[in-house]
Amino acid sequence: MRVFLVAGEPSGDRLGGSLMEGLCSLVPDVEFDGVGGPLMQAQGLNSRFPMSELSVMGLVEVLPKFFHLKRRIAETAQAVLDIKPDVLITIDSPDFSLRVAKIVKAQSNIRTVHYVAPTVWAWRPGRADKMAKVIDHVLALLPFEPAYMERAGMECDFVGHPVATEPVASDQEITNFRTAHELGDAPLLLALPGSRRGEVDRLAPVFGQALTLFLRDHPDMRVVVPTVSHMVDAVREHLKDWPGNPVVVDPRDLPTDQAVAEKRAAFASADLALAASGTVSLELAAQNTPMVIAYKLSWLTQKIAERMVKLKTVTLVNLVSDTHAVPERLLDDCTPELIFEALAEVYSNPKAQQTAMDVTMNRLGRGGEAPGLRAARAVLDRLPARHG
Structure with a gap:
């Protein structure tokens, strides 16, 4: 065949x-x-x-x-x-x-x-x-x-x-990840500004400014940035302006199965995530990581999308669970100040999304x-x- x-x-x-x-x-x-x-x-x-x-x-x-x-x-x-x-x-x-x-x-x-x-x-x-x-x-x-x-x-x-049936990172994998990246027991914030060049160029500066605001209140927090092979250099360039001494999870020199396990451990290690809209919300839910979703488009694409999109939420966790558990900061609301407020809200009550994440995984085949x-x-x- x-x-x-x-x-x-x-x-x-x-x-x-x-x-x-x-x-x-x-x-x-x-x-x-x-x-x-x-x-x-x-x-x-x-x-x-x-x-x-x-x-x-x-x-x-x-x-x-x-x-x-x-x-x-x-x-x-x-x-x-x-x-x-x-x-x-x-x-x-x-x-x-x-x-x-x-x-x-x-x-x-x-x-x-x-x-x-x-x-x-x-x-x-x-x-x-x-x-x-x-x-x-x-x-x-x-x-x-x-x-x-x-x-x-x-x-x-x-x-x-597939994300619904993938393994949850073990405690040992989380410990190994923290040790390998010299993170100790610091609280971790995962930042995921996208897997395409346009997304990263639009979102990384906004994410960096939002994290600057958030880390003023949480100076002991470390920032971890998993990325895909073809975006590592572009992401590193943007991180020069980010706070939190960011750690880039670079998959380029790892065998595929090890790179997948490393990413899974990064997700599970995090106390909180700020991510671009997309499948990544399901990956975070699979590892029980509370999140804020943020996204912006180019000006013209946004104007076209505003006339066509018919949804009140775009986050897959919200759609599958039929909730609005995951906060979104989209389009004109994708600003450092509004993202900061959402991050603070989620970090103060990290278990608020757990039911929606569980429902999502069960409905997707866990x-x-x-x-x-x-x-x-x-x-x-x-x-x-x-x-x-």
Whole structure:
């Protein structure tokens, strides 16, 4: 069996790696091709080009890279057509993924699966209908998503999220992490300004100013900044203006499994986190780390988003638990002063988010079968050959 996969950012690489592991356990002779990051490469993928080229966020931010991305779309689609895999699985990054799928569908009958339902329930509700023209099957992370996808005419399975079944860092791992980074028993604040260059450039200065305010009241607190390989240098540049003698968790020289364990230990070690909006809120919830979510967009992207977004919360922990337990400081509210106030509130009552975090993990599959295996089985069960 041959599978072509495309992931465009670290969260997609995480999902892809788990899915590939599941496929390997069910189909021992499976072969992989496509585009992915270190976790997918650890499962046997030889990425056709660096996944980081696709890590672009925002309607305006894509424009400078438009022609390069267009070439990559054509190149990727042609590779799929040449290889003729049993299935094309695109993972998140819908602006890239669905364009690849459109070209492939126009010239072949190759089955297409998209992993991570686009947030049509949040904005661009017409996207599901357009998506149905090029996607046969959707793998959904959130339990309420299949209804939206099926209504548009696609097959859809809720498969849960891999973060829900990953281990919680042990006390020994936490101790080892603190020792390795000379943190002693100081309280720790985790800062996560994003995994894309645009995010980090927008958020890091605001985060640094907010932390300056917060650390005036908590001078013994240390700041820890986990990051992804392609953003280490950019993050370090911004940290020159940060307080708290920040520690960067650099994954570049570590084997993939050790880098994942190091990040998990960093999350579990923290007393509090300030993070960009995204999948990271689920990773924090998995390690029981209370958080504040903050995010801002470029001016034009924000103006467009304000007209399209239909949600009162964007944080996945809030959405899945149906609460507003995690404070958000978004768009115009993403200011040092308002972030500082939110951090102070959460730090004064760190257990306030625990129920919402527990509910989120349970609803995403904690205690059940690994979502990567569920996703793999869903892909295989719906392949036409499997129906006789």
